[in-house]
Amino acid sequence: MREKTGTVGQSVATAAMLTVKLDPRTKMYLLLLANAAVFLSPSLEYELLFMALIFLLYLWMGMYSLLFKILLSYSFVMAVQLLSERFLPGVWQLMFVSFAMFIRKIYPCIALGSLLIGTTKINEFMTALTRIGLSKKIIIPFAVMLRYLPVIGEDWRYIKDAMKLRGITPSMLGFIRRPLMTVECIYVPLMMAASKIADELAVASITRGIENPKQRTCYERVSFQFSDVLAAIVFTSYVAAGVWI
Template identity: 45%
Template sequence: MSGKRHKKGLWLDPRAKRFLILMCVLSSMFAPSLAYQFFLVMLIAILGAFFGKWKYVIKAVCFYAVICALTVWIMAEMTGTLRTMFIAFLGLFHKVYACGILAGIVLTTTKVNEFLSAMNRVHAPKKLVIPMAVMLRYIPTIQEDWRYIKDAMRMRDVSPSLAGFLAHPGMTVECIYVPLLMAASKAADDLSVASVTRGIENPNPRTCLVQIKCGAADWGVMAVAVAYLIFELCVRGGVIS
């Protein structure tokens, strides 16, 4: 069965999103310099804006700009062991940040039924598909529980911030992190049972109300991702100076 999509903003096939994550990992790995990392983050931010995630990408870009400025300052001003320590940490941070932003966009814009139908089209193994499908519902559920716990603890003057943890570590762990761990464990059990109840292990082909197919937008976005990766490889190889 097929149907129309009523969501605002861009819609991409889940298979195209998986391909974008792969290209993002490779592009971040082979980025010749910090400027190329920043440009990669900007490309992901533009993609997120098309998805309607304006607040998310604006915060992500602003935070990354601060980190880039800090990195440049450390490389120019610091020396010795302290500089080496910070550069090693920030180097790892720069490599994973773009991938983290894209993963957040994919998680918040992909429905479980669309993901399962797309994976069924490519005949992906159930051992891989089922854990990823549960993860798509698990992370938003934990985020929702985290917001509820923070709101409830603010009424008791318990802050989830770093300053609150340093001021009252025992109270913060008891009132925030322990309930969060208990909610996380309960959510994992509930989602597993719900998935089995809804027939996630059914070997028959799945149906979906949304048409799962790669359109012009999918091919266009994937082409841009491949082109940027090729451009980075050419820069690293000295083909483009």
Template identity: 45%
Template sequence: MSAIRFDPRTKLVLLFMCVLCTMFAPSLTYELFLVILAAVFGLLSGQYRYTFFGLIAYCLIFLATKLSIYHLTGIWQAIFIAFFGLVNKVYPCGFMAGIMIATTKTGEFMAALYKIHMPDSFVIPFAVMMRYLPVVKEDWNSITDAMKMRDVSPSLKGTIMHPVMTAECLYVPMMMAASNTADELSIASVTRGIENPNPRTCLTKINFSVKDVLAVCFILIYFIIGLLIRRGLL
């Protein structure tokens, strides 16, 4: 099955609605089905591997949350419920954002934002941020590979066993690389004419279609259902 290309503005609306759904989620099951809806969107967008592992990861989080509620007591229950409660609120939005970033180029986002007349003060930082995230991931992979060559594990166990060495080999280089990357991306963006006041062109045709309307309607209906459940009307 070929991937369906959604309008970048549709993806932004879906992400915004996903945030609202998690804010007013009436139950944990509601958040589970929200992640399933995001997974369907990911499959339609062609992100099969990311969607599969993301959905499996949330199922494990969901089960761990249920176990914390029904099989723990006292302070441990309070600690784990608070932790998993935060994870359940953040995960659907992060899951949707990952799909959005993986399926949309920065130029498409910029063209879509200019179409809705967003100011440069928002578009330019947003474009730099979109370029920034993949580079940070590459830096992270390079640093962790270098740590393994020095027999330093970047895992949680390695952090607990050797906290000073982990901070020296992982977090300090990561902070330095992140600072340098931000400067380089800003300079590169200016060099490529990001501050040009003329209208921006894009090779990809950006317009709303039936599939975009259906996607927005589905998430809007799901949000309304959550509100009705929250008020006891369903």
């Protein structure tokens, strides 16, 4: 029994060693590269390979749960586009294909933005931006945004649970069946929650000294490592190849 426990512990430790932690500045740089790749993409194959690089980055950083969600949603968007092109006629085809292509085009930015939010702590993010030399007028809104989005996601889960108790499904089918009630049950609580969360985050930030003019300190280590250099080189080379093509 002890041998099995030791083997499991060694496996977990090995998996932890294989995952890396990128600097917040590297993740922001990759997000900027994704924006460039979206506009300069020469073909669908180029986009698919770029998404494959992003999925490998997720694996490299150990974000398996988020990778599954991103991969599933991206596959759904691709399926909508391909099936619409093949089976839908006329105006319906144009509408669904255009919408799917728009989502597909911006998906690299969505994926890397989710990675930035899901793997970056607020203090790391602010320290990284401070070392770049950005003004606090830019840093503070970005920091509040990073804290704001996860809280809104948590409130959205509570809203969905409350809607299910009233027999309303927060989905496309539920919207078709009861459009006015679905919109009311989604937008009204979200607007009220958003206003309340914004006030709470502002008070919490001021209490923690976010406006302090002195240089910030951070318990976490924020520095460039070999993994940051490798990720930046790989993604930059791929985007440069797209420009050359």
